[in-house]
Amino acid sequence: MEAHAAKTWTSRLPRIQSRRRQLGTVALLSALVVGCMIVVGDAARSGSATQSSPPKLALFNGIPQKGYTLGNPDAPVTVTQFIDMQCPFCARFDAQQLPAIVRKYVKPGRVKVELRTLAFLGLDSERGAEAAAAAARQNRLFDFVHVFMSRQGEENSGYVTDEFLRDVASSVPGLSADNVVAGAGGAGVTKAQIDAHIAGVQGTPSFLVGDRLVSSDRVVASIEQQLKNR
Protein backbone atom coordinates (compact mmCIF):
# COMPACT_ATOMS: atom_id res chain seq x y z
CA MET A 1 0.00 0.00 0.00
CA GLU A 2 2.88 2.29 0.91
CA ALA A 3 4.59 1.38 -2.32
CA HIS A 4 1.42 2.20 -4.23
CA ALA A 5 1.13 5.62 -2.53
CA ALA A 6 4.76 6.40 -3.31
CA LYS A 7 4.23 5.38 -6.91
CA THR A 8 1.16 7.62 -7.25
CA TRP A 9 3.00 10.55 -5.73
CA THR A 10 6.06 10.12 -7.96
CA SER A 11 3.88 9.80 -11.03
CA ARG A 12 2.25 13.13 -10.15
CA LEU A 13 5.59 14.84 -9.55
CA PRO A 14 6.36 15.87 -13.14
CA ARG A 15 2.84 17.31 -13.49
CA ILE A 16 3.14 19.32 -10.29
CA GLN A 17 6.60 20.57 -11.23
CA SER A 18 5.44 21.57 -14.66
CA ARG A 19 2.32 23.25 -13.31
CA ARG A 20 4.40 25.08 -10.72
CA ARG A 21 6.68 26.33 -13.45
CA GLN A 22 3.66 27.55 -15.38
CA LEU A 23 2.31 29.30 -12.30
CA GLY A 24 5.69 30.89 -11.69
CA THR A 25 5.75 32.23 -15.24
CA VAL A 26 2.21 33.58 -14.89
CA ALA A 27 3.09 35.21 -11.53
CA LEU A 28 6.19 36.78 -13.07
CA LEU A 29 4.17 38.15 -16.00
CA SER A 30 1.56 39.54 -13.59
CA ALA A 31 4.27 41.19 -11.49
CA LEU A 32 5.68 42.79 -14.65
CA VAL A 33 2.25 44.13 -15.66
CA VAL A 34 1.58 45.50 -12.14
CA GLY A 35 5.07 47.02 -12.00
CA CYS A 36 4.51 48.79 -15.33
CA MET A 37 1.13 50.08 -14.15
CA ILE A 38 2.66 51.48 -10.95
CA VAL A 39 5.53 53.18 -12.80
CA VAL A 40 3.27 54.64 -15.51
CA GLY A 41 0.67 55.79 -12.95
CA ASP A 42 3.32 57.44 -10.76
CA ALA A 43 4.88 59.19 -13.76
CA ALA A 44 1.49 60.49 -14.90
CA ARG A 45 0.66 61.72 -11.40
CA SER A 46 3.93 63.53 -10.84
CA GLY A 47 3.72 64.96 -14.37
CA SER A 48 0.29 66.43 -13.72
CA ALA A 49 1.38 67.64 -10.28
CA THR A 50 4.31 69.64 -11.60
CA GLN A 51 2.80 71.00 -14.79
CA SER A 52 1.59 74.53 -14.28
CA SER A 53 -0.11 76.74 -16.79
CA PRO A 54 -0.38 80.35 -15.73
CA PRO A 55 -3.93 80.97 -14.48
CA LYS A 56 -5.95 83.79 -15.97
CA LEU A 57 -6.92 85.99 -13.04
CA ALA A 58 -8.66 88.36 -15.45
CA LEU A 59 -11.42 85.77 -15.31
CA PHE A 60 -12.66 87.33 -12.06
CA ASN A 61 -12.20 90.98 -13.09
CA GLY A 62 -15.33 93.04 -12.51
CA ILE A 63 -17.04 90.31 -10.50
CA PRO A 64 -17.76 91.13 -6.84
CA GLN A 65 -15.93 88.90 -4.33
CA LYS A 66 -16.79 88.96 -0.66
CA GLY A 67 -15.48 86.36 1.74
CA TYR A 68 -16.40 82.97 0.31
CA THR A 69 -18.80 84.35 -2.30
CA LEU A 70 -18.16 85.21 -5.94
CA GLY A 71 -20.75 87.13 -7.93
CA ASN A 72 -23.94 89.08 -7.50
CA PRO A 73 -25.17 88.50 -3.91
CA ASP A 74 -28.77 88.64 -5.23
CA ALA A 75 -28.19 86.13 -8.05
CA PRO A 76 -31.18 83.79 -8.49
CA VAL A 77 -29.07 80.62 -8.36
CA THR A 78 -26.36 79.71 -5.85
CA VAL A 79 -23.72 77.10 -6.61
CA THR A 80 -21.85 75.91 -3.53
CA GLN A 81 -18.60 74.23 -4.45
CA PHE A 82 -16.82 71.90 -2.00
CA ILE A 83 -13.11 71.48 -2.64
CA ASP A 84 -9.92 70.24 -1.06
CA MET A 85 -6.94 72.39 -2.03
CA GLN A 86 -4.91 69.25 -2.82
CA CYS A 87 -7.62 67.41 -4.75
CA PRO A 88 -6.49 66.88 -8.39
CA PHE A 89 -10.07 66.61 -9.66
CA CYS A 90 -10.83 70.02 -8.12
CA ALA A 91 -7.85 71.47 -10.01
CA ARG A 92 -9.14 69.90 -13.21
CA PHE A 93 -12.58 71.42 -12.70
CA ASP A 94 -11.02 74.77 -11.85
CA ALA A 95 -8.99 74.79 -15.06
CA GLN A 96 -11.45 73.23 -17.47
CA GLN A 97 -15.02 73.96 -16.39
CA LEU A 98 -15.06 76.88 -13.98
CA PRO A 99 -13.97 79.56 -16.51
CA ALA A 100 -16.94 78.86 -18.80
CA ILE A 101 -19.38 78.90 -15.85
CA VAL A 102 -17.95 82.20 -14.60
CA ARG A 103 -18.17 83.83 -18.01
CA LYS A 104 -21.64 82.55 -18.89
CA TYR A 105 -23.47 82.68 -15.57
CA VAL A 106 -21.51 84.48 -12.83
CA LYS A 107 -20.35 87.56 -14.73
CA PRO A 108 -23.88 88.43 -15.95
CA GLY A 109 -25.13 88.10 -12.34
CA ARG A 110 -27.33 85.02 -12.87
CA VAL A 111 -25.33 82.75 -10.55
CA LYS A 112 -23.20 83.28 -7.47
CA VAL A 113 -20.60 80.77 -6.33
CA GLU A 114 -19.94 79.91 -2.68
CA LEU A 115 -16.66 78.13 -2.03
CA ARG A 116 -16.19 75.68 0.85
CA THR A 117 -12.64 74.50 1.42
CA LEU A 118 -12.54 71.10 3.11
CA ALA A 119 -9.30 69.57 4.36
CA PHE A 120 -9.31 65.80 4.54
CA LEU A 121 -6.49 64.70 2.26
CA GLY A 122 -3.72 65.64 4.69
CA LEU A 123 -1.70 68.38 6.35
CA ASP A 124 -1.10 70.22 3.08
CA SER A 125 -4.89 70.40 2.64
CA GLU A 126 -5.25 71.95 6.11
CA ARG A 127 -2.56 74.55 5.48
CA GLY A 128 -4.06 75.29 2.08
CA ALA A 129 -7.55 75.68 3.52
CA GLU A 130 -6.30 77.94 6.30
CA ALA A 131 -4.46 80.10 3.79
CA ALA A 132 -7.61 80.21 1.65
CA ALA A 133 -9.53 81.40 4.71
CA ALA A 134 -7.00 84.21 5.10
CA ALA A 135 -7.45 85.11 1.42
CA ALA A 136 -11.23 85.09 1.90
CA ARG A 137 -10.86 87.64 4.71
CA GLN A 138 -9.19 89.87 2.13
CA ASN A 139 -11.93 89.14 -0.44
CA ARG A 140 -9.48 87.49 -2.84
CA LEU A 141 -10.39 83.87 -2.23
CA PHE A 142 -11.24 82.88 -5.80
CA ASP A 143 -8.06 84.38 -7.29
CA PHE A 144 -5.97 82.70 -4.59
CA VAL A 145 -7.59 79.29 -5.09
CA HIS A 146 -7.28 79.61 -8.87
CA VAL A 147 -3.51 80.18 -8.64
CA PHE A 148 -3.03 77.55 -5.90
CA MET A 149 -4.84 74.91 -7.96
CA SER A 150 -2.67 75.61 -11.01
CA ARG A 151 0.43 74.97 -8.90
CA GLN A 152 -0.69 71.91 -6.95
CA GLY A 153 2.25 69.76 -5.91
CA GLU A 154 2.46 66.07 -5.18
CA GLU A 155 -0.21 65.03 -2.69
CA ASN A 156 0.89 65.25 0.98
CA SER A 157 4.53 65.87 0.03
CA GLY A 158 4.71 68.87 2.36
CA TYR A 159 4.74 71.31 -0.56
CA VAL A 160 2.38 73.82 1.07
CA THR A 161 5.17 75.68 2.83
CA ASP A 162 5.24 79.35 3.85
CA GLU A 163 7.31 79.99 0.76
CA PHE A 164 4.78 78.26 -1.50
CA LEU A 165 1.88 80.21 0.05
CA ARG A 166 3.79 83.48 -0.23
CA ASP A 167 4.56 82.71 -3.86
CA VAL A 168 0.91 81.96 -4.67
CA ALA A 169 -0.42 84.95 -2.73
CA SER A 170 2.09 87.31 -4.37
CA SER A 171 0.62 86.41 -7.76
CA VAL A 172 -2.76 87.83 -6.74
CA PRO A 173 -3.03 91.60 -7.05
CA GLY A 174 -4.38 93.22 -3.91
CA LEU A 175 -3.72 90.23 -1.67
CA SER A 176 -1.31 90.60 1.24
CA ALA A 177 1.00 87.60 1.16
CA ASP A 178 2.09 88.32 4.74
CA ASN A 179 -1.50 88.12 5.93
CA VAL A 180 -2.06 84.87 4.06
CA VAL A 181 1.03 83.23 5.55
CA ALA A 182 0.74 84.65 9.05
CA GLY A 183 -2.99 85.08 9.42
CA ALA A 184 -4.13 81.59 8.53
CA GLY A 185 -6.86 80.42 10.90
CA GLY A 186 -9.25 77.47 11.03
CA ALA A 187 -12.63 79.24 11.14
CA GLY A 188 -13.36 78.86 7.43
CA VAL A 189 -12.50 75.19 7.47
CA THR A 190 -14.90 74.43 10.33
CA LYS A 191 -17.81 76.12 8.58
CA ALA A 192 -17.01 74.25 5.37
CA GLN A 193 -17.01 70.94 7.25
CA ILE A 194 -20.39 71.66 8.82
CA ASP A 195 -21.87 72.64 5.44
CA ALA A 196 -20.40 69.54 3.80
CA HIS A 197 -21.83 67.31 6.51
CA ILE A 198 -25.30 68.85 6.13
CA ALA A 199 -25.18 68.51 2.33
CA GLY A 200 -23.99 64.89 2.53
CA VAL A 201 -20.76 65.56 0.63
CA GLN A 202 -18.62 62.43 0.31
CA GLY A 203 -15.83 63.61 -1.95
CA THR A 204 -14.42 66.58 -3.80
CA PRO A 205 -15.23 68.37 -5.92
CA SER A 206 -18.92 68.32 -4.99
CA PHE A 207 -21.54 70.89 -5.88
CA LEU A 208 -24.80 72.07 -4.47
CA VAL A 209 -26.81 73.82 -7.15
CA GLY A 210 -29.52 75.42 -5.05
CA ASP A 211 -30.11 72.63 -2.58
CA ARG A 212 -29.38 69.78 -4.97
CA LEU A 213 -26.10 67.84 -4.70
CA VAL A 214 -24.72 67.18 -8.19
CA SER A 215 -21.50 65.90 -9.77
CA SER A 216 -19.14 68.16 -11.72
CA ASP A 217 -20.49 67.06 -15.11
CA ARG A 218 -24.06 68.00 -14.08
CA VAL A 219 -23.36 71.51 -12.79
CA VAL A 220 -24.19 73.40 -15.99
CA ALA A 221 -27.33 71.35 -16.68
CA SER A 222 -28.53 71.93 -13.12
CA ILE A 223 -27.87 75.67 -13.37
CA GLU A 224 -29.85 75.80 -16.62
CA GLN A 225 -32.71 73.90 -15.05
CA GLN A 226 -32.84 76.13 -11.99
CA LEU A 227 -32.72 79.28 -14.12
CA LYS A 228 -35.56 77.92 -16.25
CA ASN A 229 -37.67 77.16 -13.19
CA ARG A 230 -37.53 80.77 -12.03
Add this chain to the structure above:
Amino acid sequence: MTRAMRALALAGVAVSAYLTYVHYAGVAPICTTLSDCKRVQSSSYAEFLGVPVALLGALGYAGILGALQLPGERGLLATALLAFTGFGYSLYLTYLEAFEIKAACQWCVVSALLMAALAALAARRVLKTPLPTA
Protein backbone atom coordinates in the same frame (compact mmCIF):
# COMPACT_ATOMS: atom_id res chain seq x y z
CA MET B 1 -14.07 25.51 -8.09
CA THR B 2 -14.95 27.27 -11.35
CA ARG B 3 -18.41 27.97 -10.00
CA ALA B 4 -16.99 29.58 -6.84
CA MET B 5 -14.65 31.71 -8.96
CA ARG B 6 -17.54 32.79 -11.15
CA ALA B 7 -19.50 33.87 -8.06
CA LEU B 8 -16.52 35.81 -6.67
CA ALA B 9 -15.89 37.53 -10.01
CA LEU B 10 -19.57 38.46 -10.27
CA ALA B 11 -19.42 39.97 -6.77
CA GLY B 12 -16.31 41.87 -7.86
CA VAL B 13 -18.08 43.22 -10.94
CA ALA B 14 -20.97 44.38 -8.71
CA VAL B 15 -18.69 46.15 -6.20
CA SER B 16 -16.56 47.89 -8.81
CA ALA B 17 -19.55 48.79 -11.01
CA TYR B 18 -21.12 50.45 -7.96
CA LEU B 19 -17.92 52.42 -7.24
CA THR B 20 -17.66 53.42 -10.92
CA TYR B 21 -21.24 54.71 -10.81
CA VAL B 22 -20.46 56.63 -7.60
CA HIS B 23 -17.35 58.13 -9.24
CA TYR B 24 -19.17 59.41 -12.31
CA ALA B 25 -22.43 60.40 -10.61
CA GLY B 26 -20.64 62.27 -7.82
CA VAL B 27 -22.99 60.77 -5.25
CA ALA B 28 -22.01 59.57 -1.79
CA PRO B 29 -21.05 55.90 -1.53
CA ILE B 30 -22.52 53.94 1.36
CA CYS B 31 -19.67 54.14 3.84
CA THR B 32 -19.32 52.91 7.41
CA THR B 33 -17.94 55.18 10.12
CA LEU B 34 -14.86 52.95 10.27
CA SER B 35 -13.79 53.87 6.75
CA ASP B 36 -13.13 57.16 4.97
CA CYS B 37 -14.41 56.75 1.42
CA LYS B 38 -14.36 60.55 0.90
CA ARG B 39 -10.62 60.74 1.37
CA VAL B 40 -9.88 57.73 -0.82
CA GLN B 41 -12.20 58.90 -3.63
CA SER B 42 -10.76 62.42 -3.77
CA SER B 43 -7.17 61.25 -3.78
CA SER B 44 -5.05 61.41 -6.93
CA TYR B 45 -4.74 57.62 -6.66
CA ALA B 46 -8.46 57.19 -7.44
CA GLU B 47 -7.66 57.36 -11.15
CA PHE B 48 -5.13 55.64 -13.41
CA LEU B 49 -4.32 57.74 -16.49
CA GLY B 50 -7.69 59.46 -16.15
CA VAL B 51 -9.60 56.19 -15.81
CA PRO B 52 -11.27 55.55 -12.43
CA VAL B 53 -9.54 52.66 -10.66
CA ALA B 54 -13.01 51.26 -9.95
CA LEU B 55 -13.65 50.99 -13.69
CA LEU B 56 -10.32 49.17 -14.14
CA GLY B 57 -11.46 46.78 -11.42
CA ALA B 58 -14.79 46.17 -13.15
CA LEU B 59 -12.94 45.41 -16.41
CA GLY B 60 -10.58 43.08 -14.55
CA TYR B 61 -13.40 41.09 -12.95
CA ALA B 62 -15.27 40.97 -16.27
CA GLY B 63 -12.05 39.72 -17.89
CA ILE B 64 -11.80 36.94 -15.30
CA LEU B 65 -15.43 35.98 -15.97
CA GLY B 66 -14.66 35.86 -19.68
CA ALA B 67 -11.46 33.85 -19.19
CA LEU B 68 -13.35 31.31 -17.05
CA GLN B 69 -15.48 30.58 -20.12
CA LEU B 70 -12.43 29.78 -22.26
CA PRO B 71 -11.73 26.07 -22.68
CA GLY B 72 -8.46 24.25 -22.01
CA GLU B 73 -5.05 25.56 -21.10
CA ARG B 74 -5.69 29.00 -22.56
CA GLY B 75 -8.60 29.63 -20.22
CA LEU B 76 -6.78 28.16 -17.25
CA LEU B 77 -3.70 30.33 -17.64
CA ALA B 78 -5.53 33.48 -18.79
CA THR B 79 -7.70 33.31 -15.66
CA ALA B 80 -4.62 32.92 -13.48
CA LEU B 81 -2.84 35.80 -15.23
CA LEU B 82 -5.80 38.16 -14.76
CA ALA B 83 -6.41 37.09 -11.16
CA PHE B 84 -2.72 37.43 -10.21
CA THR B 85 -2.49 40.85 -11.88
CA GLY B 86 -5.67 42.02 -10.14
CA PHE B 87 -4.38 40.70 -6.82
CA GLY B 88 -1.00 42.40 -7.32
CA TYR B 89 -2.58 45.73 -8.12
CA SER B 90 -4.97 45.34 -5.17
CA LEU B 91 -1.96 44.83 -2.90
CA TYR B 92 -0.47 48.06 -4.23
CA LEU B 93 -3.76 49.93 -3.68
CA THR B 94 -3.99 48.55 -0.14
CA TYR B 95 -0.44 49.78 0.52
CA LEU B 96 -1.46 53.24 -0.80
CA GLU B 97 -4.52 53.31 1.45
CA ALA B 98 -2.47 52.37 4.50
CA PHE B 99 0.65 54.47 3.99
CA GLU B 100 -0.03 57.24 1.45
CA ILE B 101 -3.71 58.17 1.69
CA LYS B 102 -3.86 56.97 5.31
CA ALA B 103 -7.53 56.06 5.00
CA ALA B 104 -9.44 52.95 4.08
CA CYS B 105 -12.57 52.49 2.03
CA GLN B 106 -14.59 49.39 2.90
CA TRP B 107 -15.42 48.75 -0.77
CA CYS B 108 -11.73 48.68 -1.68
CA VAL B 109 -11.06 46.23 1.16
CA VAL B 110 -13.88 43.97 -0.06
CA SER B 111 -12.52 44.12 -3.61
CA ALA B 112 -8.98 43.30 -2.42
CA LEU B 113 -10.30 40.26 -0.50
CA LEU B 114 -12.25 39.08 -3.56
CA MET B 115 -9.13 39.37 -5.74
CA ALA B 116 -7.04 37.52 -3.15
CA ALA B 117 -9.58 34.68 -3.08
CA LEU B 118 -9.72 34.60 -6.90
CA ALA B 119 -5.92 34.47 -7.16
CA ALA B 120 -5.73 31.63 -4.62
CA LEU B 121 -8.44 29.64 -6.40
CA ALA B 122 -6.91 30.31 -9.82
CA ALA B 123 -3.56 28.97 -8.57
CA ARG B 124 -5.23 25.90 -7.06
CA ARG B 125 -7.16 25.33 -10.29
CA VAL B 126 -3.96 25.33 -12.33
CA LEU B 127 -2.20 22.93 -9.95
CA LYS B 128 -5.14 20.53 -9.80
CA THR B 129 -5.74 20.30 -13.53
CA PRO B 130 -3.88 17.45 -15.25
CA LEU B 131 -1.43 18.44 -17.91
CA PRO B 132 -2.78 17.85 -21.40
CA THR B 133 -1.40 14.73 -23.01
CA ALA B 134 0.70 15.28 -26.11
